[in-house]
Amino acid sequence: MGDVWIFAEVSEGRPLDVVYELLGGGRPLADDLGGKLAAILPWGADQAGEASTKEAVVRDLIASGADLVYVVQSRELVLRQEEPHAQAIYELANQYRPDVLLFGATTFGLSLAPRVAAKLGTGLIANCTTLSIDKGSGLLLMTRPAFEENIMATMTCPDRRPQMATVRPRAMKRLTPDPGRLGEVLTVVCDLPSPGARVVEVVKEDQDQAVDITDAKIIVAGGRGIGCKENLEMLEELAHLLGGAVAVSRPVVDAGWAPESRQVGQSGKIVSPKLYIACGISGAVQHTAGMSSSDIIVAINKDPGAPIFDIATYGIVGDVCQIVPALIRELKGRR
Amino acid sequence: MHVLVCIKQVPADPSAVKVDRKTNTLIREGIPVVVNPFDLFAIEEALRLRERMSSSGQKGRVSVITMGPPQARSALEEAIAMGADDAVLLSDRAFAGADTLATAYTLSRGIRRIEDSTGAKVDIVICGRQSTDGDTAQVGPELAEMLGIPHLVRVRKVESLTRESIRVERIADGGYDVIESCLPVLLTVEKGINQPRVPSLRGLMRARKAGIPVWGAQELGVEAQQVGLAGSPTRVIRVFSPERQRRAEMLTGSPEAVARLLVDRLMTAM
Ligand SMILES: Cc1cc2nc3c(=O)[nH]c(=O)nc-3n(C[C@H](O)[C@H](O)[C@H](O)COP(=O)(O)OP(=O)(O)OC[C@H]3O[C@@H](n4cnc5c(N)ncnc54)[C@H](O)[C@@H]3O)c2cc1C
Numbered sequence: 078m079g080d081v082w083i084f085a086e087v088s089e090g091r092p093l094d095v096v097y098e099l100l101g102g103g104r105p106l107a108d109d110l111g112g113k114l115a116a117i118l119p120w121g122a123d124q125a126g127e128a129s130t131k132e133a134v135v136r137d138l139i140a141s142g143a144d145l146v147y148v149v150q151s152r153e154l155v156l157r158q159e160e161p162h163a164q165a166i167y168e169l170a171n172q173y174r175p176d177v178l179l180f181g182a183t184t185f186g187l188s189l190a191p192r193v194a195a196k197l198g199t200g201l202i203a204n205c206t207t208l209s210i211d212k213g214s215g216l217l218l219m220t221r222p223a224f225e226e227n228i229m230a231t232m233t234c235p236d237r238r239p240q241m242a243t244v245r246p247r248a249m250k251r252l253t254p255d256p257g258r259l260g261e262v263l264t265v266v267c268d269l270p271s272p273g274a275r276v277v278e279v280v281k282e283d284q285d286q287a288v289d290i291t292d293a294k295i296i297v298a299g300g301r302g303i304g305c306k307e308n309l310e311m312l313e314e315l316a317h318l319l320g321g322a323v324a325v326s327r328p329v330v331d332a333g334w335a336p337e338s339r340q341v342g343q344s345g346k347i348v349s350p351k352l353y354i355a356c357g358i359s360g361a362v363q364h365t366a367g368m369s370s371s372d373i374i375v376a377i378n379k380d381p382g383a384p385i386f387d388i389a390t391y392g393i394v395g396d397v398c399q400i401v402p403a404l405i406r407e408l409k410g411r412r
Numbered sequence: 413m414h415v416l417v418c419i420k421q422v423p424a425d426p427s428a429v430k431v432d433r434k435t436n437t438l439i440r441e442g443i444p445v446v447v448n449p450f451d452l453f454a455i456e457e458a459l460r461l462r463e464r465m466s467s468s469g470q471k472g473r474v475s476v477i478t479m480g481p482p483q484a485r486s487a488l489e490e491a492i493a494m495g496a497d498d499a500v501l502l503s504d505r506a507f508a509g510a511d512t513l514a515t516a517y518t519l520s521r522g523i524r525r526i527e528d529s530t531g532a533k534v535d536i537v538i539c540g541r542q543s544t545d546g547d548t549a550q551v552g553p554e555l556a557e558m559l560g561i562p563h564l565v566r567v568r569k570v571e572s573l574t575r576e577s578i579r580v581e582r583i584a585d586g587g588y589d590v591i592e593s594c595l596p597v598l599l600t601v602e603k604g605i606n607q608p609r610v611p612s613l614r615g616l617m618r619a620r621k622a623g624i625p626v627w628g629a630q631e632l633g634v635e636a637q638q639v640g641l642a643g644s645p646t647r648v649i650r651v652f653s654p655e656r657q658r659r660a661e662m663l664t665g666s667p668e669a670v671a672r673l674l675v676d677r678l679m680t681a682m
């Protein structure tokens with residue numbers, strides 16, 4: 078009987094997208110283990126006084142798959158301070174002994190989870206993309222890409238508990254929320270020591286706030302093969318006709334043709350749209366790491382041997398400067 | 413003030429690492445190695461902190477530590493050639509196969525031993541943001557927990573440093589945080605925090621002659637079952653190449669023809 082816990086990282090009173098994905102990915106694990114799916118929701122001084130928001134968040138977590146929400150309250154649980162968060166989760170885990178403990182692989186999650194794992198003396202697998210329960214042993218199978226996406230590895234944590242993993246954003250699908258779902262709430266008030274490191278200022282710095290490519294349902298992406306900065310305009314036009322956004326590969330950012338916030342890949346953003354049209358992108362593993370879970374992938378490349386065709390749904394061998402304008406004309410003609 | 417840098421030797425091109433189809437293990441032999449690129453920024457930042465201290469009349473010392481096979485000595489030599497004062501190699505057959513928890517544990521014991529020999533705490537531990545082969549970014553935070561000190565990840569700038577505290581900018585999702593910590597502290601540094609210097613010829617000479625102690629399980633006073641594979645809670649059960657089975661349907665014809673075919677397909681599929 079193992080419970081599965083997920084850490085509900087909250088920003089500005091709202092759980093991050095990855096929290097819902099963890100609930101979606103954690104649900105079948107809890108079912109296979111015959112245990113509960115619980116969310117740990119830290120509620121600190123910076124969110125205090127917003128009781129109505131807290132209730133709404135709890136309801137939302139339950140509707141999205143949680144059986145139980147632990148609301149952990151302490152004035153020290155302020156935004157992104159690892160030490161008090163680690164202490165609170167450690168105490169809770171020692172008391173209730175979950176079988177599995179998952180975090181989103183956000184900047185904070187990747188920093189907090191190892192601190193918790195070290196406190197608990199257990200293993201931790203980073204950046205997992207697939208999780209399942211082994212039927213025979215009941216162990217959590219954690220699969221992640223390794224060596225720059227070149228190799229996949231499946232790992233277990235056989236003897237120590239909880240079995241811990243950080244999970245890549247967009248790797249798991251959220252459930253359709255069911256407002257009628259029932260769940261329990263347990264509020265835990267913690268008295269935590271004051272941390273050695275304190276956040277003194279939070280600065281927002283998203284250069285390109287107008288467009289968040291991780292939210293786009295349709296993405297038209299340009300690589301080095303588009304040839305010049307001006308050709309991004311035809312991609313913008315195509316994206317506009319489709320109701321999508323433009324993203325790019327790293328060389329396009331390096332050339333200064335587009336801001337870093339548009340970069341897809343291992344060192345950029347991870348996207349998972351319904352449609353990804355890759356124009357003049359070779360399909361290097363560092364790029365496909367950020368888009369390979371898109372539902373439909375269209376590749377336009379003049380090199381028939383380009384690796385992008387290996388992961389594409391539809392492939393077109395040709396010059397982007399001819400194919401993209403033809404697509405624009407075709408779409409306009411059908412309006 | 414004592415700054416200690418944790419570095420790792422990694423394959424020069426991690427994507428060149430292949431799976432042995434027969435044994436399902438990684439083929440690493442014969443692959444050229446380098447200092448983990450992220451750790452060069454860590455070494456450079458330590459050297460800069462030492463310069464900062466000496467300009468305010470304080471004495472600074474930069475030590476470097478790695479856990480690895482005997483060949484990892486060359487990584488330490490490179491750090492000394494860049495300007496580090498001294499280095500320690502943690503090497504023992506018993507350390508092989510360590511996951512991040514066992515690695516952090518072994519490093520923590522190495523650091524404790526250094527502290528015992530100097531009679532003072534290390535003030536700042538610096539790690540790279542992540543290693544290109546392990547690629548977990550876990551060793552730093554785990555090590556900080558074991559040392560019982562705060563940690564700050566993805567530091568992109570050290571704003572100020574005093575005897576008791578440090579103030580840095582660290583990258584957060586959607587911006588950055590200014591954060592202040594007491595010392596001792598562990599930092600993991602972001603690529604681009606500085607421009608790592610190239611080792612000088614004199615440095616290389618000095619490095620070649622440097623006495624680099626090698627400490628094994630015995631010197632660290634650790635039990636074999638606490639380190640290496642035996643001390644690692646995680647196990648790799650399968651290694652495989654990602655599937656590439658989704659072959660594209662190729663659309664052919666004139667630009668107009670393929671545009672029409674594609675739009676037709678998308679209309680039915682979406
Ligand atoms: C540690 C590390 C991290 C990285 N992170 C990322 C990352 O996050 N994101 C990322 O994208 N990359 C990343 N890279 C870089 C990555 O390895 C590739 O170099 C990069 O993705 C290649 O981009 P590209 O496909 O646009 O360019 P190229 O590989 O140069 O490919 C251009 C393609 O365009 C085609 N082409 C040229 N002209 C035309 C034309 N007129 N019409 C049609 N096709 C044409 C060519 O056939 C070619 O296939 C990273 C690399 C490293 C080492």
Ligand SMILES: Nc1ncnc2c1ncn2[C@@H]1O[C@H](COP(=O)(O)O)[C@@H](O)[C@H]1O
Nearest residue numbers: 418479539540542543546548549550551
């Ligand atoms: N074997 C090792 N010896 C010394 N430092 C290490 C070792 N492994 C990892 N590190 C440090 O921990 C950082 C993160 O590594 P990783 O958790 O493997 O991504 C690296 O950049 C190094 O600073």
